[in-house]
């Protein structure tokens with residue numbers, strides 16, 4: 001298996017083009033993964049690019065409506081629609097279904113038990129569902145071993161050396177992505193571009209992630225006096241969608257100073273535990289270092305404490321929750337989070353997305369009202 005250096009695409013090319021290049025130039029197939037967190041290092045060690053399916057936004061509902069229960073969220077609906085249309089099978093040889101929520105559980109059973117993938121094989125990844133630390137630790141380690149074996153069964157043997165290499169490379173990508181997220185705006189990179197670059201982690205080959213993040217970090221960090229008069233906010237929710245959200249925030253005079261989305265900030269460890277030399281143990285410790293998340297049976301009190309602490313540290317003036325419609329895990333945490341932020345002097349607002357193709361006008365009105373209430377001066381673009 002070629003581990004090699006960056007394959008030439010450092011994030012500018014499209015996802016489809018990147019996957020084609022990976023296949024044609026490097027002989028790397030792809031593994032598709034549903035949200036949120038899964039051990040992508042194992043697929044990397046098997047020489048496969050991981051491509052995550054966050055919807056995609058803007059897929060017209062069709063057959064998926066008959067396959068999913070009414071409580072399923074639009075992300076699961078769009079993903080199943082994409083699967084039923086054969087779009088996933090066209091690029092990936094395997095589908096990973098993490099046990100994130102009931103919506104994905106319902107989707108998973110359509111693919112695993114009822115053949116919705118049209119022959120696309122699928123494997124699951126279960127997160128611990130208990131808060132007991134010892135039970136969580138042993139479940140997680142067992143699950144990582146089971147997951148590795150499941151991938152080996154479908155993709156071939158995964159050697160220790162390849163796994164150690166993959167874990168080390170993803171640790172480097174984690175470190176660089178965390179810096180790029182936390183250090184704020186950079187010279188010559190707009191805020192929507194910085195966030196779009198970070199989200200390319202969802203589909204870039206790991207060496208290309210490392211190269212793209214390094215290149216971005218070589219740009220000098222902007223000193224605060226050059227942030228303009230944009231108002232710092234905390235952004236939360238599952239994922240920064242629909243498309244155009246970050247551009248709209250920028251245009252409304254808002255700047256994301258803390259990202260608490262499940263797709264980005266919540267799955268980047270703030271501090272990586274030292275490497276142990278045992279790749280699966282390093283993976284387990286990485287999981288344990290992640291902040292609490294509604295999609296991983298996190299402790300709500302711990303999540304509230306962390307969100308409030310980060311909001312205070314970054315001196316944000318408001319918080320915006322972008323809620324995917326019918327997203328049970330986030331809706332469960334939302335009232336307590338908003339109340340705690342209010343108590344800490346941080347006003348918040350919510351906008352709900354059905355994973356539309358573009359930016360809906362009604363959402364724009366809500367965002368403008370929120371920006372105005374924070375004293376932001378829109379039209380700063």
Ligand code: SF4
Pocket residue numbers: 035073074075076100101102103104238295324326327328329330
């Ligand atoms: S948006 Fe919420 S309900 Fe939908 S797949 Fe993600 S976690 Fe599950």
